[in-house]
Amino acid sequence: MLIVLKAAGSSQITAAILSGVIGLMGILVVNDETTKAKKVTTVLVALSSAVSLGIGSFLSRYGQAENVFLVLLVFLSFYLQKFGIRYFSLSMVAFMSFYFASILHVTFSQLPWLLAGVIVGACCAFIYNFVIFKDRPSNVLRSSMKSFHIQVNLVLDLIIELIQKKRIEPAQIKQYNRNIKKLAEYARVASEELGNTDPHDIWPGVTAEQMRLYVFDTVMLLQTYSPAIRKLSELKAFNHFDIQQVLLKLVESIREAEVLNENPTHSLTDAAQHLQELRQKLSELEPQDERYKDWLYLIRRIETISNHVIDEAYELQQAIVKQEKQPQKEAEEQEDEEDNDEEKGLKPSTKKSIQAVITAVATLIFGSFLSPSHQYWALLAGYLVLLGTETIGSTFVKAVQRSVGTLLGAAVGFVVASYVSPGILEVTLLFICVFMAFYFFPITYSFMSFWITMMLAFMYDMLLGGISESLLLARVLDTVVGVGIGLAVSALVFPKRTRDKITDTSVEYVAALKEFVHTYLHRFTNQYAFANLADKGMELEKKLKQLHVDSDPIIKGFVGRSRLQQFLTVFTAINYYAKHLVASSTRNEAFYKEAEFHGVVKEVEEKVSSNFTQLEKALRGERGTYVYTLEDVRQKIEQSLDYFDTSVQSRNLQHLQLLHNIYYVWKINQSVVHLAKELGAEEISNEE
Numbered sequence: 001m002l003i004v005l006k007a008a009g010s011s012q013i014t015a016a017i018l019s020g021v022i023g024l025m026g027i028l029v030v031n032d033e034t035t036k037a038k039k040v041t042t043v044l045v046a047l048s049s050a051v052s053l054g055i056g057s058f059l060s061r062y063g064q065a066e067n068v069f070l071v072l073l074v075f076l077s078f079y080l081q082k083f084g085i086r087y088f089s090l091s092m093v094a095f096m097s098f099y100f101a102s103i104l105h106v107t108f109s110q111l112p113w114l115l116a117g118v119i120v121g122a123c124c125a126f127i128y129n130f131v132i133f134k135d136r137p138s139n140v141l142r143s144s145m146k147s148f149h150i151q152v153n154l155v156l157d158l159i160i161e162l163i164q165k166k167r168i169e170p171a172q173i174k175q176y177n178r179n180i181k182k183l184a185e186y187a188r189v190a191s192e193e194l195g196n197t198d199p200h201d202i203w204p205g206v207t208a209e210q211m212r213l214y215v216f217d218t219v220m221l222l223q224t225y226s227p228a229i230r231k232l233s234e235l236k237a238f239n240h241f242d243i244q245q246v247l248l249k250l251v252e253s254i255r256e257a258e259v260l261n262e263n264p265t266h267s268l269t270d271a272a273q274h275l276q277e278l279r280q281k282l283s284e285l286e287p288q289d290e291r292y293k294d295w296l297y298l299i300r301r302i303e304t305i306s307n308h309v310i311d312e313a314y315e316l317q318q319a320i321v322k323q324e325k326q327p328q329k330e331a332e333e334q335e336d337e338e339d340n341d342e343e344k345g346l347k348p349s350t351k352k353s354i355q356a357v358i359t360a361v362a363t364l365i366f367g368s369f370l371s372p373s374h375q376y377w378a379l380l381a382g383y384l385v386l387l388g389t390e391t392i393g394s395t396f397v398k399a400v401q402r403s404v405g406t407l408l409g410a411a412v413g414f415v416v417a418s419y420v421s422p423g424i425l426e427v428t429l430l431f432i433c434v435f436m437a438f439y440f441f442p443i444t445y446s447f448m449s450f451w452i453t454m455m456l457a458f459m460y461d462m463l464l465g466g467i468s469e470s471l472l473l474a475r476v477l478d479t480v481v482g483v484g485i486g487l488a489v490s491a492l493v494f495p496k497r498t499r500d501k502i503t504d505t506s507v508e509y510v511a512a513l514k515e516f517v518h519t520y521l522h523r524f525t526n527q528y529a530f531a532n533l534a535d536k537g538m539e540l541e542k543k544l545k546q547l548h549v550d551s552d553p554i555i556k557g558f559v560g561r562s563r564l565q566q567f568l569t570v571f572t573a574i575n576y577y578a579k580h581l582v583a584s585s586t587r588n589e590a591f592y593k594e595a596e597f598h599g600v601v602k603e604v605e606e607k608v609s610s611n612f613t614q615l616e617k618a619l620r621g622e623r624g625t626y627v628y629t630l631e632d633v634r635q636k637i638e639q640s641l642d643y644f645d646t647s648v649q650s651r652n653l654q655h656l657q658l659l660h661n662i663y664y665v666w667k668i669n670q671s672v673v674h675l676a677k678e679l680g681a682e683e684i685s686n687e688e
Contacts, residue, residue: 001120002427005113012113013462018100019117019124020434022049025096026125028438029089039130041086045093046122050115052094056101057111066102067364070376073098074360074383079353095383102376137197144190145260148215151183155222156255162229163238163248176226184541187219191538203260205319209534214259214312216534220579221309225251228298235295242281243299250274250306259313260320268314275310278303348390351494356386359489363482370481371474381406381482386490393498393553395490398445399483405449406479410472412450413457422462430458501550502564507616509543509571510672513578514612516540517665520581521605524661525598533582544575567675574671577664603633604662611672618679625681627673634666 001019005012026045032038052073059066073095080087097118100106106114158176162168194208194215238244253271282299346354359382367378385402389395420426433455440447453475460471490496516536547568554564607628614625677683 001117004116004120010113012110014104014110015113015117017117017430017459018097018114019121020431021096021100022046022093022118022121023124023128024434024438025093026122027128028441029092030125030129031085031089035130037086039126041089042122042126042129044086044090045125046118048090048094049097049118049122052097053101053106053111053114053118056098057106057108060102060105060107070095070098070102070379071357071360071364074379075353075357078356078386079349081352082347082349099376099380137193138201141190141193141197141199142202144186144193145211148183148186148190148218149259151179151186152218152222153255155179155183156251159222159225159229159251160248160255162226162233163244163251165233168230168233173226173230180223180226183219183222187215188538188541190215203316203320205321206316207319210312210316210319212538213534214309214316216537216579216582217305217308217312220582221254221305223576223579224301224305228302232295232298237295237298243278246274246278246281247299247302250278254306254309257313259316268310268317271306271310272314275303275306278306346494352386355489355493356383358493359383359386359486362485362489366481366485367478371478377475377478378482378485381479382486382489383482385483385486389490391496391498391501391550391553392487392491394550395487397553399487401444401446402449402483403480405446406453407476409450409453410457410476413454414469414472416454417457417461420458420461426458426462430455430462433458498550498553502547502554503619503621505543505547505550506567506571506619509540509547510612510616510619512536512540512543513574513668514609516578517581517608517612517668518605521601521608521662521665524601537579537582540575540578544571547571567678570671570675574668577667577671580664581668600633601662604630604665607633608665608669608672611669611676614681615672615676615679618676618681623680625676625679626684627676627681628669629673629683630666630669 001016005016022045026042030038030041030045032041055069056066059069073091077088077091077095080091101114155176158172158179162172162176165172191212194212199206199208199211232238250271253268253274257268257271259268278299282296282303285296360379363378363382364375367375371377381402385395385399389398416429417426420429433451437448437451437455440451456475457472516533519536520533551564551568607630611627614627618625673681673683
C-alpha cells in the first residue's frame, strides 16, 4: 500500500496502516473448515471492513450514535460465534475497522484511500492464504510424518545411549523426557492431519486407521522404553551381555527401518529377526531364577510393544507395495441417545455477549472521563481481555499479562520514539513491532501486548505529530481501567469459576475414559466387537491437555494449586495406563471362549463402570458416593491359575493372557478409587 500511495503521490499513511491491519486480520481470523469457505470469508472481510469504515465516517458527526454502533459491534462479535466462526471473524474485522475510523475521526474525504487500503490488504491476505502459502493438506501431512520420524530417530538415539551406558545420569533422563514430550506433540499434529487428509493420496494403499495406529504404537513404544530401561539398568540386567546386545540390535534396526518409503533400503526384516532373537533369549531364562525374576517382565513388556510397532510398520510397507486401498474398518453402529432437553438458562455465547456489552458501556463511560479524546482505549482493552477467556481465572491471567505488557511497552516505546524522528526508520520499526506482536501471539499474551503498545507509540508519533508522557500515561491508565472493568464484569455477571470449568472438563474426561474402558473390555466377551482404541486414546490425550489448560490459572497462582497438581498427576497416570490398554498384546483377537472368563470380565466391567459413574458424581460435589476396590476379584483371578496342571495348559494360556490384558484396568481402577476417596467417596469391597 505504501508503494501504491507513493505512485499516486499521496501522503495518506493511515491508509497503509489500515491496509496492514486488514491484511493481518485476513490471515489470522479466517479459520473456516474448508478452503472454499475461507476464500469466501476473506472476500467478505474486505466488505465488512469497508461497510464499517463508511458507517464510522458517517456517524463521527453524531456523537453518541457512534458509541451505540460500537457497542452493537461488540455484542455481535461475541453473540454470533454460536452461528459459526465466519460471523465472529466478520464482526471482529468490523469492530476493528470502526475503532480505527473512530480514533482517527475519519472523514468522507479520507474514505477513498482507506477503502483502497482495505482492498489492497484483503488482496494480500488472499494471495498469502491461497497462493503463496496455499493450504495443501497432503503436503502438510507428508511434512508432519517426516517431522514425526525425525523426532522418533532422535529419541531412539537417546535410547541406544541409555542401553550402552551402565550408569544413567539424571541429565540424560531430562533430555529423554523433553524429546518424548516433543514427540507426543508431533504425534498429535500428525493424528489431527489424518482427520483432514486421506493418506492414500500420498502413500497408495495406506488407510488413516493404519497410520494412526502406527503413530500411536510408536509413541507408546518410546514411552515404554524409558522407564523400563532405567529399571533394567538399576537391576544390573545389562550385565547379561546377550540381552544388552540383542536389545541394541532391535532398537537400531527399528531406527533404520524406512517405513513409508516405497523402495526401502532398510526393511523391517532385520527388526523382526532381532525381535525373534530377544524372544529366544527370554525363553532361555527361567522365571523362577532369583537373578532374573525382578527384571524379566520388563524385557517382556519391551518385546510386546516392539512387536506391535513392527507389525504396524510392516502392514504399512505392504500396503504401499501393493498400492491397493484397503476399506476402512467401520465400528459397530451405535446410536447415541440424543439429549433433547433444552439447555437451562442462557447459552454461553449469549452470556458472553451480555458481559461484553456491559463492559463496553462501562468502559465508554469511564473512558470519556479519563481520556475524552481517546475514550475508546479503555473499551478496546476490556473487549480484548474478554475475548477467548471462559473463566474468571483465565480472564484474570490475561488482564495481568495485558497490563504488564502495556506498561512496559509504553515506557520503552516512549523512549525509542523520542529518539527517532518520523520517517523511514520509524516506519521500519513500526513493521518490526507488528511482526514481533503476531510472532509472540501464540506464545505469550504479555509479550504481544508489549509489542502492540510499542507499535501504537510509533503510530501516535507519526499520526499525531508527536508523543508525550501524558499521552502514554493515559494509554496505560485506560488499559488498566479497561481490563479491570472486564475482569469485574467477568466475576460479577454470569461468572464462570475456574474450578467449575476444571470440574466440567474432568467429568468429560472421566466419561470418555468410561467409554474407552468399556470398549476395551467388551472385546473380550463379544466375538465381533470392533474398537478403534487408537482414535479414542488420542481423544483422551486431547481432553487431558484441555484439563491442563483449564487448570493453568490456578497452577500459576498460589491458592489450592498443590492439591490440583496432585489431581492432575493422577489423571496423567490414568492416561498413561489407558495408552497401555491400546497396546494390548491381543489387540486383534481378544475374544475369550471360556464362559468362566466371560463372567469375570463382565463383573470387572460393571464394577469399573460403576466407579467411573461415582467419580463423576464426586467431582460434581455430590455426597454419598462409593467405589469398589476390586482387590478381591483380582486375587480370585490370580490365585485360580494353576501353573502345574499340564492337563489345562491351553486354559492356563488364556488365563495368563487375561491377566496381562486387564493389568492396566486394575491400575486405572486404583487411580479412580484414589481420586474418588480424596473427594469424599466411601471405599467398599466387592462383597458389600
